[in-house]
Amino acid sequence: MRTFFSMLPWRLLHFLIYCSCCFIILPLFPGLMSVDAFTGTYGINYGRIADNIPQPERVVTLLRSSKIKNVRIYDADDSVLKAFKGTGLELIVGLPNGFVKDISTNQSHAMDWLKENVQPYLPDTHIRGIAIGNEVLGGNDQELEGALFGAIKNMYSALKKLQLENLIEVSTSHSQAVFNSSYPPSSGTFKESALVYLKPILDFFSKTGAPFCVNVYPFLAYDSDPDHIDINYALFEPNAGVYDEKTDLHYDNMFDAQVDAAYAALEAAGFNNMEVIVTETGWASAGGNDEKGASPENARTYNFNLRKRLFKRKGTPLRPKLVTKAYIFALFNEDLKPGQNSERHYGLFNANGSVSDDIGFSGLKSSPAPASTLSLKDIHRQGWSTSYSFTLIACITILVTLLA
Template structure:
């Protein structure tokens, strides 16, 4: 996609144009910057430009945003939130990418997982803080802001990094967040009870239609990861158990949705029935910039 505009045009026709008006955005890759495949870093911007150009030529660029989802690995010094900046080794790729997205009117897409942060340091992090439960939270001495849940802090850390890079007005959207319902022996927090608590409380948090302490007027928007458990995914057991539903369409744990029959599992579209929640099916995903 980065080196051949014709490939980008063909992809957009096949994966976006055919499904309009059902798509609101295209994600160019997933967690490319900060990932292990450094060769992809340099291809990301060119792919985004070619996809956006194809959308423009087809008259779709006003309806379909182009962005890419970032993991928290693109940040350094993210605690407290106000200290967060982008890692120096990706700055040469990140800043031109942000400039292009800013000009295109695209958001900064963040995959934010309190589950992963808690698993990395359970001795220091209150699990109630990660699960939107009652807790004393944290205080950011630089901004004098209080955080009663970790997701808000992760979002505001991204805003701080964007401000440091010169993009004060770019919106942050959470493109993945969730909690594993099952894990290995060293993943004790991955339980159905915790997964249910996290996603149920996330629903309540989004329903408030409010922003974060740093950006109170920017209503939080989020995608839940994931609709289904990915039973063939490699890695720790938790990686296969982030779904609200099992692969056959039956419910994994109850956050207010009914189980599905297997025949309808492929066509599920979930909405949390609040304006701040983005339906699962509306982003086309281009998994590799190549």
């Protein structure tokens, strides 16, 4: 008796077998798929310069109950990486500034660092990116600035040798110190002293597809000039806004203006198509007597309005079709951070996991959330759906061609 499959044209039968194999094999080899380092639009920085914050397992419970999927840490702490295992949370780990010079001059050390701090935790811990240093450019350490590009290249080369370059993105975050001008947004340019080191990095990232990562703090801008900056403009509250004559664009909040200043600076440097991702932004709930605007009310207003703005999944006035993504700073108040008093008061949550800024999160519950098992829904959340959809479209296209 002839079966259904025996009646199919041989080319079509081979094609169906091939498609079936693709859908089975692709999840087993994540290096074959390009996975975005950022899911959705909202993430958070999990800083740990404190002696009173919850253990990582409790932090995972907090993040999952708050439905925060994207997380950045500033190192590759073993206890954190183990706690994130099997959770589905997307993690960016940091190579601290103190390692940058060594990694820059020793490619083998980059490989050693990956084999110790990244590879053993894959694939169960979803490490999606490595941030090389933090706010290196625009400072006073020219030797460190000169080492940044070498560290980026060596880390990427080591990832490539491990066939992880399509799974883990290499990036670095910049402060506002790299900009020569940012007001109005269209005047955004890089300082020549920073561009010397930044240009080869941008060239490299344009080839690897990495974004330009920048830390954006309207709080610091307002604090530096409270007499001339409308606090409502900084807090996403109703205000007259700012008009940029060069682009004929209107800005009703400083966050968008600072992001567009970064886009303008990239464009001026010849990188029109590079995405900007905000890797830190937040507002201090307390500060010293000379820190204007630091208050629980302002922190709550900024973080609530920012979250609402990001969840709209829209772009900026200059890049309206490119959805804005941002990591909030920070998860907890960090009582051991040096510097001004405000540095220790950016947390959305208190040390015990209770809500510090009430912007819609519930805080820690008494019992930990159960670890999820892998399902089709998990596959979608982990970013595999894009690759599956692409494969499905390709399969349908070829099928139509064969049957034509």
